[in-house]
Amino acid sequence: xxxxxxxxxxxxxxxxxxxxxxxxxxxxxxxxxxxxxxxxxxxxxxxxxxxxxxxxxxxxxxxxxxxxxxxxxxxxxxxxxxxxxxxxxxxxxxxxxxxxxxxxxxxxxxxxxxxxxxxxxxxxxxxxxxxxxxxxxxxxxxxxxxxxxxxxxxxxxxxxxxxxxx
Numbered sequence: 001x002x003x004x005x006x007x008x009x010x011x012x013x014x015x016x017x018x019x020x021x022x023x024x025x026x027x028x029x030x031x032x033x034x035x036x037x038x039x040x041x042x043x044x045x046x047x048x049x050x051x052x053x054x055x056x057x058x059x060x061x062x063x064x065x066x067x068x069x070x071x072x073x074x075x076x077x078x079x080x081x082x083x084x085x086x087x088x089x090x091x092x093x094x095x096x097x098x099x100x101x102x103x104x105x106x107x108x109x110x111x112x113x114x115x116x117x118x119x120x121x122x123x124x125x126x127x128x129x130x131x132x133x134x135x136x137x138x139x140x141x142x143x144x145x146x147x148x149x150x151x152x153x154x155x156x157x158x159x160x161x162x163x164x165x166x
Contacts (some may be wrong), residue, residue: 024085026092028078031106034115035075035096041065048115074100081105083148084157089116089164091157093149095123105149109161117161 027061031136036055037043043064047055060066075098082093096104102122109117151157158165 001008002003024083024090026080026083026090026094028080028094030115031092031094031096031108032078033076034118035069035106038064038066039070039072039074045141052115054120071100072102073100074098084150084152084154084162086154086157086161087166089161091117091150091164093159095149107150109164111156111164116164 003014014035033047034043036058041060041064043053043056048056056064066088075096077097079095080092081095084091086109089109091107091109094106094108104120104122106117107117107119151160
């Protein structure tokens, strides 16, 4: 199993209303950018909170490079699989599949276009589905069975990401 990151927050952002957050879709592009940056050692300070950036740098000996992620190869597909609006941010769950076949569930907490928290786990994939002959459709992604993509309710979300709530 790869490593797991879970971050607290250092900055509280105001301005989103519950109505605005309830309507926001989960955009997979920040997850794609962050994973790719972690694979290449190019984590960009402006897109993550200061605490998340410092933690990523500390866990990678200052390089921002995570060899465990790089070994998985490029991202093949990212699918939003859950969302939980909180008073000052949004927690999104993503199923990420790599060209190597590895799958992960990423939970990303965002506020004002900055990633405020990250949690990810590998997914134990079942048998590889067979590809239909003569077609170009990739096999479906197996949904996680033991990992919740996002907090089950706002109270759990506030426990995990307290500064998005108070």
